[in-house]
Amino acid sequence: MPREHVVERGKVHYKWDNSLPPVVEVEPGDVVHFETNEVTDGQVTPGCPASRLAEIDFDRLYPLAGPVYVKGAEPGDALVVEMLELRPLEWGWTGILPGLGLLADEFPEPYIRHFDLSNGHYAELRSDIRIPLQPFCGTMGVATDEPGRHDVLPPTKGAGNIDTRHLNVGAKLSLPVFVPGAMFSVGDCHAAQGDGEVCVTGIECPMAFTLRFDVEKGRGPRPWSYRFVTPPGSLQPRYDERGYLAITALGPDLMEDARNAIRDLIAWLGREKGLSREDAYVLCSLAADLKVSQIVDRPNWGVSAYLALSVFV
Numbered sequence: 001m002p003r004e005h006v007v008e009r010g011k012v013h014y015k016w017d018n019s020l021p022p023v024v025e026v027e028p029g030d031v032v033h034f035e036t037n038e039v040t041d042g043q044v045t046p047g048c049p050a051s052r053l054a055e056i057d058f059d060r061l062y063p064l065a066g067p068v069y070v071k072g073a074e075p076g077d078a079l080v081v082e083m084l085e086l087r088p089l090e091w092g093w094t095g096i097l098p099g100l101g102l103l104a105d106e107f108p109e110p111y112i113r114h115f116d117l118s119n120g121h122y123a124e125l126r127s128d129i130r131i132p133l134q135p136f137c138g139t140m141g142v143a144t145d146e147p148g149r150h151d152v153l154p155p156t157k158g159a160g161n162i163d164t165r166h167l168n169v170g171a172k173l174s175l176p177v178f179v180p181g182a183m184f185s186v187g188d189c190h191a192a193q194g195d196g197e198v199c200v201t202g203i204e205c206p207m208a209f210t211l212r213f214d215v216e217k218g219r220g221p222r223p224w225s226y227r228f229v230t231p232p233g234s235l236q237p238r239y240d241e242r243g244y245l246a247i248t249a250l251g252p253d254l255m256e257d258a259r260n261a262i263r264d265l266i267a268w269l270g271r272e273k274g275l276s277r278e279d280a281y282v283l284c285s286l287a288a289d290l291k292v293s294q295i296v297d298r299p300n301w302g303v304s305a306y307l308a309l310s311v312f313v
Contacts, residue, residue, distance in 0.1 A: 007033070062153070074217075092191045120133065135205075141155070157176070201285060
């Protein structure tokens with residue numbers, strides 16, 4: 001019979017390291033309950049000023065629960081992680097951190113917005129702008145076969161800081177296994193985020209969540225890749241009802257196309273909705289999806305930024 005386990009809040013590590021001892025050992029099919037702090041591990045607090053973001057100790061970023069040792073997982077296998085419950089706690093924040101983000105050179109000053117998540121359904125950027133909550137764990141990954149300590153930002157060949165917003169309840173994530181037991185860790189939870197996370201943060205929040213683990217023998221994704229399956233109707237359930245504003249940028253550089261699409265969306269939000277540049281950038285990070293519209297018509301590619309009109313009440 002599958003068993004249930006609890007990883008106590010605070011049993012965390014801040015770097016990938018395959019020499020760390022596991023905090024729990026589980027059988028395939030077992031369920032594990034977790035609770036983690038937001039991405040700064042308490043350095044950002046409810047109501048704190050934006051200046052706090054310029055003082056963050058980066059060695060305390062990404063408090064990851066784990067590692068979880070899954071019995072029977074061996075190199076070449078797939079570790080399958082199923083999302084059973086994802087429950088943001090009462091509060092979250094989104095910020096612009098100096099030197100980070102898609103438009104880092106254009107937003108050099110720290111900026112922060114705090115959100116009340118207690119209604120469980122949406123976060124208000126303004127009384128007439130509501131961002132639906134679609135919680136997920138921003139960082140999920142396994143230890144690799146490379147010795148030593150490795151930063152969580154950026155992702156590794158074992159996934160990790162993947163910020164994939166469709167890993168909601170009911171989704172199943174398959175990760176490559178590099179070491180016995182897989183040594184899975186998780187954290188960096190978000191209450192909402194757009195595809196791209198363009199200002200470098202989603203709604204960062206403490207979260208209680210439950211995952212089920214399984215192993216598929218010999219079916220691991222190749223290194224530097226992962227796969228996931230979503231439940232039917234899950235991709236845009238809270239956004240589609242009023243359609244989208246989409247802004248497409250064309251050019252020979254996909255990254256610059258992405259920047260131009262977001263620049264134009266920020267300008268539209270300022271002109272049409274009266275948002276400051278900072279709040280418009282934050283809204284793009286939380287509710288706009290970057291999509292590659294075409295990548296075959298050389299030499300100019302297309303990147304579109306889709307903003308759900310349903311966020312405007």
